[in-house]
Amino acid sequence: MNKIVIVGTVAFDAIETPFGKTDKILGGAASYIGLSAANCSADAAIVSVVGGDFPQSDIAILESRGLNTEGLEVVEDGKTFFWSGKYHNDMNSRDTLITELNVLENFNPVVPDQYKEAQILMLGNLHPVVQMSVVNQVQNPELIILDTMNFWMDCALSELLQVITKVNVITINDEEARQLSGEYSLVVAAQKIMEMGPEFVVIKKGEHGALLFHKDEIFSAPALPLAEVFDPTGAGDTFAGGFAGYLAKTGDFSYENMKAAIIYGSVLASFCVEKFGTERMIQVTKKDINQRLEQFKNLTQFTIN
């Protein structure tokens, strides 16, 4: 089985949506990516940092899904990264209420020895300097996937562009693709981003699905249309985790197989938004996943005579 190293935040989130609100619950890019990749039976390790306030029970949740947490540093006298946000009624926009970096401010990621020869490296949203440090620790990965956001384009662009030269796949949302490339058309934006380094560009469009670009090829996956989106937090990371996890499980990094990986990521993201935070991701079963894969086939497949 292919090994996968996931670096990103492990956090407390406090979320408010039109359906209710939570106290501090398990969150962070690496948690969502990891739980999603674990649902693909990937051999995945999380590299991150938390404070002494992080409950053992949350670490136990990650481990119970099969995630290796050796690389999850615990700073006993520090506090865990905390994010709080409130969604608007349409669930498509949100206000960030609180961001406390805490232990993340001095995070020096350490990849566990047994994962230094991992085949896949998944760089979750973090400062590009931290992402680069992990790139330098994994000896000879076959595939590096980068997720990032507009925040780093605004305040650490040159470091981000350095990381981008090192990766095979980049996953960003539509607005971020436009910002990074300076192009409105997503087709032109993806071409420009490929010129920066990655052979594959994945553009996440939320409820409108995702696009995969490679050379002159384009693949389009829808999001599952839902009667109710309960909490969108982590959907993008869950998508990236399912994408990476499927590639780890299959060990096939061809364009054709990346199409399937995009669908797998979309399937897992469709579960994520059904409950608050990571709640649904912890309960999802192989049977759930297979049933929803069938839904995606029905949603997209057609015959023209």
Added chain:
Amino acid sequence: MNKIVIVGTVAFDAIETPFGKTDKILGGAASYIGLSAANCSADAAIVSVVGGDFPQSDIAILESRGLNTEGLEVVEDGKTFFWSGKYHNDMNSRDTLITELNVLENFNPVVPDQYKEAQILMLGNLHPVVQMSVVNQVQNPELIILDTMNFWMDCALSELLQVITKVNVITINDEEARQLSGEYSLVVAAQKIMEMGPEFVVIKKGEHGALLFHKDEIFSAPALPLAEVFDPTGAGDTFAGGFAGYLAKTGDFSYENMKAAIIYGSVLASFCVEKFGTERMIQVTKKDINQRLEQFKNLTQFTIN
């Protein structure tokens, strides 16, 4: 071959986009729907009205593509419906500069005798009272498709709801589906609209494609991602025309075949936006269509083991 009656506007459009501007050119819902349906080899008749200022050469264009224009009334002392609009830089929004109803104000549609037994009736965007008059003239259609817009929801809702009870398929855009149903979620919106009458609801999402709803089933078709959208005018009508034309050509009104019809509509709409107005629709060949159908297969089809 199935006959199809198309009622809607035949107009002059003056369009301004970031790429340039046109004088008065051939436009209107029935023109776009008709030219698109004609590309599916449908036996289609246009029912509409123009003024004495409408050039014979434009009628010749419609006829040269195989459209029957017996039902295109010419009011010699009247002026043709005129619309002028300007697109913003992102091409996703536009301002209407001029709307002159002219001969449309007193339009009494007359369906030619030889089309009174048409199998398909396509009601393009027009006052719902005019749409209902055409419903009453076609004796026993197997399928009625309705396109409408928010304008009629604002100022002729009860008449529109009357027409909606009579139709099998409704095609509207996402914002209109939300307005008509009072629901934000498109899944819930489509369910509510189906309760108003139609067995099939098609929601057009522009660059994000289209959704087809029937009972508990959902099908999602992407739009072709384009490097450049030259002029979006008429794309929604062209989509509806391809959808209706494919159904007319195949004579199969099942849910499965409607999926193919949605793809066909998306293929034709992808040509429409490549040039100003109807220009591209007049040149498109069977070979062009078949090549783009292959592109849509590559864009959407995947294999998961």
